[in-house]
Amino acid sequence: MLDHDQSKCQSLLGYLSDYVDGELDPELCSEIEQHLEGCHNCHIVVDTLRKTISLYHEILKDPADIPGGVRERLFRTLNLDDYTHH
Amino acid sequence: MSERKSEISVEELRAGNQAEFSHLVDEYSGPIYGLALRMLGNASDAEDILQNTFLKAYQHLKEFEGRSSLSTWLYRIASNEALMLIRKRRPEINFSEDLPEDDDIRDYSPAQFTDWCCLPEEEFLSAESRAALDKAVQHLPETLRIVFILRDIQGLSIQETSATLNLTETAVKTRLLRARLRLREELSSYYDQRLAKQAGKD
Numbered sequence: 652m653l654d655h656d657q658s659k660c661q662s663l664l665g666y667l668s669d670y671v672d673g674e675l676d677p678e679l680c681s682e683i684e685q686h687l688e689g690c691h692n693c694h695i696v697v698d699t700l701r702k703t704i705s706l707y708h709e710i711l712k713d714p715a716d717i718p719g720g721v722r723e724r725l726f727r728t729l730n731l732d733d734y735t736h737h
Numbered sequence: 738m739s740e741r742k743s744e745i746s747v748e749e750l751r752a753g754n755q756a757e758f759s760h761l762v763d764e765y766s767g768p769i770y771g772l773a774l775r776m777l778g779n780a781s782d783a784e785d786i787l788q789n790t791f792l793k794a795y796q797h798l799k800e801f802e803g804r805s806s807l808s809t810w811l812y813r814i815a816s817n818e819a820l821m822l823i824r825k826r827r828p829e830i831n832f833s834e835d836l837p838e839d840d841d842i843r844d845y846s847p848a849q850f851t852d853w854c855c856l857p858e859e860e861f862l863s864a865e866s867r868a869a870l871d872k873a874v875q876h877l878p879e880t881l882r883i884v885f886i887l888r889d890i891q892g893l894s895i896q897e898t899s900a901t902l903n904l905t906e907t908a909v910k911t912r913l914l915r916a917r918l919r920l921r922e923e924l925s926s927y928y929d930q931r932l933a934k935q936a937g938k939d
Contacts, residue, residue, distance in 0.1 A: 661843065661846065664842055664843075664845070664846065664847075664918075665842050665914065667914065667917075667918075668910060668913055668914040668917060669910070691850075692847070692850045695850050695851070695852045696847045696850070696921070698852060698854050699851075699852065699853060699854060699921050699924070699925055700917060700918070700921045702853070702854045703917060703920050703921040703924050704889055704917060706861055706870060706924070707870060707874075707885075707889050707890050707920070708889060708890065708892065710861065710862070710866075710867055710870060711775065711867070711870055711871070711874075711890050712890060712892075716767055717766050717767055717770045717787070721770065721780075721784055721787065722766065724784070724788070725762065725766060725784075725787060725788055725791065726759070726762070728788045728791075728792065729758075729762065729788075729791055729792065729795060731755060731758065731759045731762065733755075734755065734756060734759035
């Protein structure tokens with residue numbers, strides 16, 4: 652981003668979330684894509700931003716169940732012992 | 738959580754049906770525990786948040802008017818509990834970690850330009866990599882952290898996140914972008930080192 656018009660990179664920064672989520676209007680979208688073709692650094696930023704989001708979603712997504720001991724204590728706290736095995 | 742098909746009856750819950758309440762707990766305890774774990778960063782605090790969330794839900798069931806979904810309502814209670822605990826723990830001098838009023842997007846300008854997407858998949862799946870992801874989330878200010886967890890980890894929509902946190906959709910999007918940029922920056926530093934190690938091996 653240092654070897655050319657940085658103001659463009661800067662002005663597009665605010666739209667990157669909507670862009671990677673596919674929620675940007677087509678006009679701005681093609682403006683970003685045009686810029687990405689000529690800006691290596693912004694290209695990397697967009698690719699690694701996408702990767703960051705997908706990693707978090709895939710890797711830290713929670714298991715459906717909580718640990719057994721945690722569930723047991725939760726049911727006890729809520730006076731729901733009778734329903735532990737349901 | 739929003740993707741689940743819940744057959745829980747609000748009428749039964751409000752009538753004090755304990756079996757129905759236990760279904761509610763089983764359906765939502767996983768996501769609530771996950772949210773708490775990511776917000777607080779340790780299992781003991783996460784368990785406290787989990788218990789307090791359902792205790793409060795039980796106490797306030799009669800006030801639940803169904804204007805939001807049950808999941809939004811539970812997430813709202815859990816988010817408030819988590820934020821309260823974080824703020825209680827913080828020394829008074831740093832009380833507000835909220836975004837400063839003059840917070841500028843330029844403060845989030847990328848500084849790392851390593852392309853680490855090409856790392857082998859097993860690199861991303863390692864325990865060390867997972868710990869780096871966890872640590873990076875912990876480094877976010879809590880006002881960004883909660884938005885990122887709800888939207889990008891738990892998979893709520895912008896609208897659901899906004900309803901949960903009582904923020905405008907614009908505010909949610911603003912915080913989400915900042916959180917994502919910060920995390921990208923931190924992960925870039927981490928994976929840059931991994932790339933260097935790999936290059937050393939070759």
